[in-house]
Amino acid sequence: MKAKKFFLRWEWLLVLLILGTYAFFSNKMPGIYTFSKLLDQTRVYMVDVGFMALGAMLILILGDIDISVASIAALSVTIMAVTYNAGEGIPFIAAIVLALVVGTVCGLINGILVVRFKELFPMIITLSTQTIYRGIAYIILKDQSSGGFPQWFGKELGYGKVFNETVPIMLICLLALFPVFYIWMHHTASGRRIFATGTNITTSHYSGLRTDRTKVILFALNGLLAAVGGIFLTARTGSVKYTIGTGYEMQAIAIAVLGGASTAGGKGSVIGVLLALILMTCLKNGLMIAYNDSFILNLSIGVLLIAVVLLPNIAGKIKQRRQLIHQRVSTAR
Amino acid sequence: MQKDNKVRMPWYSLFIKYRELGLIGIILLLVAVVSIVNPLFFTGEKMLFIVEDTAVMAILAGGMLCVMLVGSIDISIAGIMALSAMVSGIIMREHLEVTEVTRIIDGVETVMNAKSSVPLIWLILIGMGVGGLCGLVNGAVIAYGNVLPIVTTLGMQYILYGITHIVSDAKAVYKKDMSDVFVQFTRAEFLGINSKTWVMILVLIILYIFLTYFRTGRHMYAVGSNIEAAEMRGINSKKSILLAHVIMGAVAGLAGLMFASHDTKVTQDLKTGYEMYVIAACVIGGVSVTGGSGKIPGVLLGAMTIGVINNGLPMLKLTGSAEFWKKLIQGALILIAVVSNVLMQRAMIKQNLRRRNI
Numbered sequence: 001m002k003a004k005k006f007f008l009r010w011e012w013l014l015v016l017l018i019l020g021t022y023a024f025f026s027n028k029m030p031g032i033y034t035f036s037k038l039l040d041q042t043r044v045y046m047v048d049v050g051f052m053a054l055g056a057m058l059i060l061i062l063g064d065i066d067i068s069v070a071s072i073a074a075l076s077v078t079i080m081a082v083t084y085n086a087g088e089g090i091p092f093i094a095a096i097v098l099a100l101v102v103g104t105v106c107g108l109i110n111g112i113l114v115v116r117f118k119e120l121f122p123m124i125i126t127l128s129t130q131t132i133y134r135g136i137a138y139i140i141l142k143d144q145s146s147g148g149f150p151q152w153f154g155k156e157l158g159y160g161k162v163f164n165e166t167v168p169i170m171l172i173c174l175l176a177l178f179p180v181f182y183i184w185m186h187h188t189a190s191g192r193r194i195f196a197t198g199t200n201i202t203t204s205h206y207s208g209l210r211t212d213r214t215k216v217i218l219f220a221l222n223g224l225l226a227a228v229g230g231i232f233l234t235a236r237t238g239s240v241k242y243t244i245g246t247g248y249e250m251q252a253i254a255i256a257v258l259g260g261a262s263t264a265g266g267k268g269s270v271i272g273v274l275l276a277l278i279l280m281t282c283l284k285n286g287l288m289i290a291y292n293d294s295f296i297l298n299l300s301i302g303v304l305l306i307a308v309v310l311l312p313n314i315a316g317k318i319k320q321r322r323q324l325i326h327q328r329v330s331t332a333r
Numbered sequence: 334m335q336k337d338n339k340v341r342m343p344w345y346s347l348f349i350k351y352r353e354l355g356l357i358g359i360i361l362l363l364v365a366v367v368s369i370v371n372p373l374f375f376t377g378e379k380m381l382f383i384v385e386d387t388a389v390m391a392i393l394a395g396g397m398l399c400v401m402l403v404g405s406i407d408i409s410i411a412g413i414m415a416l417s418a419m420v421s422g423i424i425m426r427e428h429l430e431v432t433e434v435t436r437i438i439d440g441v442e443t444v445m446n447a448k449s450s451v452p453l454i455w456l457i458l459i460g461m462g463v464g465g466l467c468g469l470v471n472g473a474v475i476a477y478g479n480v481l482p483i484v485t486t487l488g489m490q491y492i493l494y495g496i497t498h499i500v501s502d503a504k505a506v507y508k509k510d511m512s513d514v515f516v517q518f519t520r521a522e523f524l525g526i527n528s529k530t531w532v533m534i535l536v537l538i539i540l541y542i543f544l545t546y547f548r549t550g551r552h553m554y555a556v557g558s559n560i561e562a563a564e565m566r567g568i569n570s571k572k573s574i575l576l577a578h579v580i581m582g583a584v585a586g587l588a589g590l591m592f593a594s595h596d597t598k599v600t601q602d603l604k605t606g607y608e609m610y611v612i613a614a615c616v617i618g619g620v621s622v623t624g625g626s627g628k629i630p631g632v633l634l635g636a637m638t639i640g641v642i643n644n645g646l647p648m649l650k651l652t653g654s655a656e657f658w659k660k661l662i663q664g665a666l667i668l669i670a671v672v673s674n675v676l677m678q679r680a681m682i683k684q685n686l687r688r689r690n691i
Contacts, residue, residue, distance in 0.1 A: 065483065119675045121622035123406075123483075127609055128671065131664025139657045250487060263481045295601065299495020305488035310478045317479075 010260040013308070014275035018282055025286035033286055039166055043159075043236060045281040047170040048245075050273075051229035052252035053259070054181060055222035057273050060256050061198045062215060063265020064122040068110060070248040071133035072223050073230025076103040078137040080231065081146035081240040092150050100227050106133055107223015111216035130249070137242040147239035158235035170232055182270040194218065199266030254305050255280060355677055356618065356634040359670060360641055367645040374648045381526065387640030388533035389588050389595075393607075394614040394632045395540045396584030399577040400482075401615055402544075402553045403570075404560070404624025405475055407581050408608045409467070409486040412493025414589030415603040417463040419497050421590055422506035422599040424459060425450045429510060450512035460586040467493060468582020472575035490608075497601045506599040518594040529591060536584065541629040553577055557624025614639050617670045642666050 025033045052069045059066045080099035084092055106129070113125045160169040185191040197204045197211045205211045229248070234240055257263070258279065259272030283304070287297045368375035393410060400407045434447045450456075467489070474485045508516065521528045544550040555563040556573045564570050593599045618635025620627030646659050 117672060117675050119621075119678060120616075120671060124612070124616045124622065124671055125668070127613060128664045128668035132661055132668065135658070135661030135664050138660050142657055250490075253483075254487060254491075257484050257487075263483050293498070295495050295498035298491040299498070302488040302491030302493075302495065305491070306474060306480065306485060309480050309484055309488075310474060313479045 010312075011269065011271055011275055013312075014258070014272065014279055017304075017308075018275065018279045021279065021282040021286065025282070025290070029286070029289060032289055036166060038281065038285055039171070040161075040168065041285045042171045042281055043168045045284045046277050047168070047174045048229045048233040048236065049248055049251050049255065049280075050174045050277050051177075051225045051232065052248055053255040053273050053277060054177065054270075055225035055229075056249075056252040056256040057259065057261050057268045057270070058194070058218045059122075059222050060253070060261035060263055061194055061265060061268040062218060063198045063201070063263075064114060064215070064219075065253065065263060066110060066126045066219065066222055067123060067249045067253070068106070068126040068130035068133060069222065069226040069229075069252060070245040071130045071137070072103050072106040072226040073233065073245045073248065074242060075106060075133045075137045076100070076227035077230040077234045077240050077244060078141050078146070078242060080234070081149075082140055085146060085148060092153065096231060099231060100224060103223045103225075103227020103230070104220050105223070107226070108216065108220040110223065111219025114219065115212045115215050134242060141240070141242045143242070145239045145241040149234075149238070153235055154238050157232070158238070170235070173232070178270060178274050185270050195266055195268075198268075254301065258305060258308055353619075353628075353630055353634055355673070356631065356638060359673075360634065360638055363638070363641045363645055363666075367641075367648050371648045374645065379644075381530075383640050383644045384533075384637070385527040385530050386644060387636050388527075388529040389591050390607075390610060390614055390639065391533050391633050391636035392536050392584055392591075393588050393611045394618065394636045395537050395629060396581040396588075397611050397615050398618075398620055398627050398629065398632045399540070399544070399553060400581045401620045401622060402557045402624055402627055403574045403577045404557045405482040405574055405577065406612070406622065407468075407471060407486045407578065408483065408612070409471060409489040409493055410581065410585040410588075410608045410611065411604050411606065412490045412497070413464050413467045413582055413585040414592060414607070415497045415599075415601060416467060416493050416500070416589075417460040417586035418589035418593040418599045418603055419501050419506065419601065420463045421456045421460040422510065422593060423500065425456060425512055425515060426506055426510040429512065448512045450515070453512075453514045453518060456515060457587065457590060460590040461583040462586070464586020464589065465579050465583040468578040468580070468585070469575070471582065472578030475578065476571040476574040494602065501599075501601050503601065505601070506593070508597040511594075511597060515594055516597055519591055520594075529595070532587070532591065536587070537629055537633060540580075544629065549573070549576065554625055557621075557626075559625075610639060611636075613667050613671075617667065617674065619674060638670060639667075 052073070055069060056066065076099040079102050080095045083098050084090055084095040110122075110126055110129055113129070114120075114122045117125065157169060161167060162169060162172065183191075185194065193204070193209055194214060196207075197209060197214050201211050230245060233245055237244070255276045256268065256273060259269060259274070259276035261268035261272070280301070283300065284297055287293075287300060291297070364375065373379070397407065397410070428450045430449050432447050432449070434445050435442050436445055437443075471486055471489055474480050474489075475482050478485075519527070519529050523531055544553065552563070552568045552573050553576075555566070555568055556570045560570050563573075589603065592604055614636040615627065615632055616622065616635070617638050618627065618631035618633070620632060620635075642663060646662060
């Protein structure tokens, strides 16, 4: 029974989809769609959005939603660029630290607003802070772009690879985060408390969990992760504009949902997010090579998103109905 | 026990009783501020223009009200608008007939091209039908597939843009493909008021009557307030949710056509990101995101607030670096409007508690 439950887990569906996608595309385009190319493309499709997806998962587990992450990322890297270019002697590390602080503060503001105004849906709050944060970035940068970062930032962090020039450094940075998150979310008390808060906030509150504090901290952490994602995005693109990362918030949420998170809260898994990221990378890379068309790409992501969430529900319903019929038959006897 | 029931009401109690009054106050304040900086703003013509400019948003907000009443949300309306406008546009392009007509302009005979195509009413019906179909898919997945609304419509947004791209073959519909009647659709005037305003009034009145006096409309409030209680009373909640999404889709189809006629262009990424404005308009207008409360007049005023902000900011004559503050001001005003709404709600609850006769 336990083994059956283990194999019925959500993650196996994602594994199957990854294998299927990989087999399909490498069959269709042998030599073009290879594992090493895929590893290289993780820089584009996986790393920067990966940090934001982890943050989105945290917020979704709480039962909230945050659509301001892309704006937080934009504001953080804007401040990073402006600080670094402000004077001669400013070390780049200081600018990066400042960016991380800005991201955390933005997330903190979101969290405090969400906790203080419980009547408002977090989507509305983050909708307005989304405009505000990007508006601040717009005020700072105007419609110019800023760049001129130190060489190591782009060359090593953005394009550098290790292990015989195969694995991007960015990817290792992202992957290093997953074990930490896995242990924290699934094997420590504080991680389980987050799930408890998301499942039933009233019960958790009455059980003595400090739900408000958890929420504020997680929103701040989400802001920090967004800033990290923004920094990696900047490392890859090399310059900052106020429009940087537009639309990433929806991608992050889509990946978190694919990874098993539910917008109703209390559900989500770190491994699921990792697998969803890998699946997206396989799919996006293949579709981009095959069609070179972002609309087709988005179309298939949309179909995948709905299908993956819809199918288990339908399967559950059929199972329920079958059980019901079974019950009726046995009572009739 | 005889007790004096008259507790002294605080000064803001009138605003609490009629929540729309507060919104009117905010709108008047905004108009006053802009008019002081730029007196050109406070003219009847400009006010009418703001209403005309916000009409489509108000129509969409009316549809969004239905969806939010049943506790759902639709962030795929931009995709629905793009697809239905594109389908209508392509049908119009296929049936376009260009005839040469001689007209007398200023006493000179001029040869003009008159473009005619499928009658306007058919185009509107097709657009609304396509939109309704998209809404039907949304509603079916949400109500019968038990998928959360945000996830469904987020996925649908991607899908609809993709389908629009495939249907249009990556080609936009331009003014040369549009019939004269269609171009005039949003430019015609009746009694000195633009047709967009008239369409808005018509749609909002229909929705108001539907939501206030029809049983199916009232069911939506019931489903949004307490879905279990509604089901125990024999209301088919799934049907209500489905219907709300179909209405939203049909309204979005109409809005898409209005945008197409207004911009005289249908591209495959028509009005990306517009859904956020519409949701903001609804929330400012006092619609609860958890469902069950909200009125058409509130939604109309919410849309008008955003319209005044959008039209007023350029009139502030922000030049130089101040130009870049617009985005920030927009976001901050939305936040202020929403938060003040909540504070008012809290005051209302407090006041109701005080008025209890214990």
